Amino acid sequence: MFQLLYKVTSPGVIEEFIDTVDLESNKVLVKVDYMAICKADIRYFLGLRDPAILNQKYPLAPIHEAVGHVVKDDTGKYQIGDKVILIPNSVEEKYLNEFENQRCARTDLGNNYAIHSTFRSSSTDGFLKQFYVAEPELLVKYDSKIPANIAVFSELLSVAVAGLRRIIFSETNHVAIFGDGILAYITYIVFRHDHPDTKLTVYGIDKNKLSMFKECETKTYEEYNGEKYDTMIEIVGGKYSADAINKMIDMATVGADLILMGVSEEKVPLNTRLVLEKGLSLKGVTRSDNKDFEHVAKLLEEKEVQDKIRPMILSEVQINSVNDIYDAYKKDIENKTTIGKNVMKW
Amino acid sequence: MNIALILAAGTGSRMGNADKPKQFLLVQNKPLMIHTIEVFDVNPNIDKIVISTNEEYVEEVKLMIKQYDLTKVAKVVAGGATRQISVYNGLQGCKEIGAKDDDIIVIHDSARPLISPRIIKDNIECCKAYGAVDTVIKATDTIVKSEDSETISDIPVRKELYQGQTPQTFKFSLIMQAHDAVKNKEVPNVTDDTKLVLLLGHKVHLVEGDKLNFKITTFDDLMMLKALLKIGKAEVL
Structure with missing residues (x-):
């Protein structure tokens, strides 16, 4: 037909x-x-x-x-x-x-x-x-x-599942999601389901969007007050990728895992000195x-x-x-x- | 129950030297009518299908149903010399497979393979409400009337004119009544079933068709269909 x-x-x-x-x-x-x-x-x-x-x-x-x-x-x-x-x-x-x-x-x-x-x-x-x-x-x-x-x-859920699958969790880890868009929210849903007791903070710029992330701490970047995170997931993408990933590098504990899920058309300059200094791992995930x-x-x-x-x-x-x-x-x-x-x- | 009655009894006389009726011509290695029937066969709103075809092709059509794994075809009947007889015989086929008064009969030309699921759905929904439905598209060209084929006798107001397509969809009892009323009678200028229903004094409601739901009647139409298929496969236009 x-x-x-x-x-x-x-x-x-x-x-x-x-x-x-x-x-x-x-x-x-x-x-x-x-x-x-x-x-x-x-x-x-x-x-x-x-x-x-x-x-x-x-x-x-x-x-x-x-x-x-x-x-x-x-x-x-x-x-x-x-x-x-x-x-x-x-x-x-x-x-x-x-x-x-x-x-x-x-x-x-x-x-x-x-x-x-x-x-x-x-x-x-x-x-x-x-x-x-x-x-x-x-x-x-x-x-x-x-x-x-x-x-x-x-399909969006599957990408979030794939991203979280790349992380070896300890439930005592402090985890942060960077981004307040749809994939960030979807990743929050999957994470909260799979790890209900793990401490999670979501960083974003739009307080209205952040209000949807009800079962975790939410912060704008201005509200950052020096915490360190063991696992961080970047779901910002686009022209703000560089700013978000460099903030993550700053906020990372020694040996932290950084998962990159945001798509950028531009090449992103990173603070590699600090990546080396802290021994960070960066993993890219978009494919489920x-x-x-x-x-x-x-x-x-x-x-x-x-x-x-x-x-x-x-x-x-x-x-x-x-x-x-x-x-x-x-x-x-x-x-x-x-x-x-x-x-x-x- | 919603039954699709597929009319495949045309002679293909406008197809020049084709040695088979147009509905049997192969398009993409498959008979044109099979492309059409498949649309109904996979449509969740259709429960059964009855095919009315040329008497000499009944067995061939039955074979094609097996070959193309059409699961909803419940009856193949021999059509007749006119559309009216082919529909009537098809309706008898519907009766034989258990059609009840309130069942809906969706009558469609097998030579309109680009029928969309949306048109089928609209036909059934509108028929449930009103009992009789015709699929039409607005006339975009000015229609000229000529009674002697040489001079214009009238130019009707275009906004009141539509071009009829199929499906035409009816409650079973209504379309049976319409056909029984003219059975064995020569009714002039009847080219479709809506006219018979109108003769009963019953209103027929309109459902919007689609230009792509055109009928493959001539070689030009077939060429148009094949051209559309080629464009669809083109990597770069």
């Missing part, structure tokens, strides 16, 4: 295309139900990347945060109607044996760091279409009682793995997790035409004051 597929063709332009949907053998046909726009989608839409890179990407179907339900299955793994999270990243088996990818076998890293791995909405078309033909291993079933407009936050999504599917079953995600649903945008997609992008781009997304549904 045929369906409409929507692609960003140049900065600010989304066009309709006709796409053929063929259920190949050993694959699963999924009806996409809900989608959410990520900051990376916005960067591609607005053209906020190196023009040379953008010219290689366009035309590109955006969206890598999506959930759906199974409508046909040639694998026998799923039942018709099963609700599933769509995993956006994958790597072909043949690449995993290459020398440069062998370190991906480390359980703390994962295959999605492999050279030649693909990511929907970045290196290949994303999920902005009604039907998606998936390899069965690129789907994770979630409980049908979980509302789909909450499950659509799964299948096992992170499986962890998320379990997390979503928890009422307290759902209750914390629900306020992030700023609105539901019914997509009937390309104009509705523009409206959803506009709403997310204009939102600077509230943690959340305007989720799209077919």
Whole structure:
């Protein structure tokens, strides 16, 4: 059958295309139900990347945060109607044996760091279409009682899970999250669930946004009064990355772990003298793995997790035409004051 | 129960020398009608599908249903020489699979493969409220009326004009009544089912269609569909 597929063709332009949907053998046909726009989608839409890179990407179907339900299955793994999270990243088996990818076998890293791995909405078309033909291993079933407009936050949750997976915790550690945006809030949700008793402080600049982080201490940078932290997670990104990471280096205890999760288009100058002096470890995390999504599917079953995600649903945008997609992008781009997304549904 | 009645009994006479009716022509290695039926087969709002096709193709269609793993097709019936007979036979097929008075029948041309799930959903919701629905798009060209095919006899007001598409969707009892009323009668100028329902004095409500939901009637239409598919696959435009 045929369906409409929507692609960003140049900065600010989304066009309709006709796409053929063929259920190949050993694959699963999924009806996409809900989608959410990520900051990376916005960067591609607005053209906020190196023009040379953008010219290689366009035309590109955006969206890598999506959930759906199974409508046909040639694998026998799923039942018709099963609700599933769509995993956006994958790597072909043949690449995993290459020398440069062998370190991906480390359980703390994962295959999605492999050279030649693909990511929907970045290196290949994303999920902005009604039907998606998936390899069965690129789907994770979630409980049908979980509302789909909450499950659509799964990909963000999986990145938070991946970030926290890279840290060896002692529950006596004092942990700090830097950032008051959506991924910071999501990371706070996962952290609070997995480590309810660990001391956590969240640093940000917007007191209104910080007020959403109810189960931990929150501070603006001006309110810093000399504490030291054993583990710090940077989720600021963009042009403020350098300032945030250098503050983290200043606030770190000797031997602290610094997890970097914010994306910056610029090269970030760091106080490496102090990194050396304190013996700090810096780890980069933006890519989640299948096992992170499986962890998320379990997390979503928890009422307290759902209750914390629900306020992030700023609105539901019914997509009937390309104009509705523009409206959803506009709403997310204009939102600077509230943690959340305007989720799209077919 | 919501039943899709797919009309696949056309002769393809406007397709030039094609040796098969247009709905059987292969597009992307699959018969055009299968592309259309698949949209209904995976649609959660559709419970069963009945296909009305040319008598000589009934067995071939049954084979295709197995080949393409269409799970909701409950009946394949032989159509007739006119659209009216093909729909009537299709409705009898609906009856045989257990259609009840309040069930909804979504009648769709197999040669409109770009039908969207949104149009199907709107048809069913509107039919639940009003009993009879037609899918239309606003006329964008000026429509000229000519009674002698040589001179203009009238130019109707464009804003009152729409182009009819399918699906046309009805409560089963209503569409059966409409067909029974004209059974075995020659009713002039009836090209679709809404006209029969209007003849009963029942209102037919409008649902917005889509320009892309065009009917593959001529080679030009087929070329248009193939061109759209090629653009969709293009890496760089």
